[in-house]
Amino acid sequence: MAVHRYNFPTEIHFGPGARKLLPAKLKEFGIRRALLVSDKGVAGQPFFDELLRLSGAAAVYAELSGNPVESHVHAALEAWRDAACDGIVALGGGAAIDVAKAVAVLAGHKGCLFAYAEGVPGQKPVSGPVPPVVALPTTAGTGSEVGRSAVISEDGSHVKRIVFSPKLMPRAALLDPELTVGLPPGVTAATGMDAVTHLVESYITAGDYNPLCDGVALEGLRLAARSLKRCVAKPRDLAARGDMMNAALMGAAAFQKGLGATHSCAHALSTVCDMHHGLANGIMIDFVMAFNKPVCREKFKVMAQVVGAKELVGWLTGLKRSLGIPRGLAKAGVRKEHLPRLVDVAVADPCHQLNPRPVRRKDFEALFSKALRA
8 A cells, every 4th residue: 555645624645554664754843852652551552662773762651641631741741842853743643633732832832731722711821832743553543643622531629721822733643554463353343433433522512513524524424334344353454454544533533523412421420420432422422422313313314335334323323333332421431420420420511402302401311311221
C-alpha cells in the first residue's frame, strides 16, 4: 500500500510506513526540540523506540493511563519547559493527543488550563501562540488527530472539560495502520465504537446545516461497517485497520456539526465510573438511538442502507454483540446507586443540547435505567 496525502484541513499522510515521514515533518515545521507525549501502554509497544528515534525527542512524557486529567497536562508541561522544547509529537490514542494539545495551549498562555475551557465563567480565548503538534494515532476512535479540541478531566471530580480552538488542530497527522495492530481486541472494539458513535451522532445532530459533514459521516460509517469486525477478528488486517483509522478521523471532522445524548451519557459514565469513553459510547448508543428513532426515521433509513442493514438500531445492537461490547451497564460494573449522579452529570453535559430529540432529566433516568437492566 502507498502512503497517500490529503487535507481536511489538517495535513494527513495515510498508509503503512507513514510514521517514517516524521523527521521530514518536524524539519518542515521548524521543530528542533520535540516533546514526545505518549502513554504507558504505547511506551511498551515494539514500535515505541523507533518513534523515539524518528522524533529525536528532547523530552518524553509517557505516564498517561486511562482518562487524561489536568495533572497529566502539568507533568507533561514541566517536561516541555525543562527541555526548552519547541514542538510536540503526540503518539497514542485520544488521551495522549489531547494532553499534547493542552500542553500546547499552556506553552503559550498563562494561567489555569480550564480558564480556556468551554462554559466556564470568564472563559479566556486561545489567542496567543500555540506550538506545532504532529500526531501519530495508535487507535482508531476519537479522531483527535484532526480535531479542534482537547478533552481533559478535573483531577478531583473527573468532570470533563473541553478546550476548543482551531489553533489546536495538529499541523500534520501521520496515519500508519501498522501502529494499531498491537491493540488488544477489547480496545480495538471500544475505540471503534467511539468512531461509530461520532459518525452516527454527527449525521443526525440538530446542529447547523452542513452537507459536507453529512457526506463525510456517511462514508466513514460505510468504512466502519465493513471493517470494524475484521479489525477485531484479524488484528493484522492492515486494510481493515486503515479503514478504521480513516473512519475515526472522518467522525472527528463530521462532529464539528455537534454530537448528542450518547456522548452526554458517556461523559457521565467516565466521570462517575471512570469508564473508558469508547466503551461507554458503545454500550449506550443503541439505547439512545432507540430513543431518537421517532424523530430520525428518514436519516436512520439512509444509515441502514449505508451499512447494509434493514434497520439501524438492530444493526448497532448486533455490532455490539459481535465485538464483545457488553449489552448493558451492569456487566461493565455500573450499579443502581450510581444512577442519580450519572443523571446529574449527563443533564449538565452540553452534548445533548444538539440531540435531535430533546432529552430531559426523566429521559436520562429512563435511558440509564434501561441500560442497567439490559
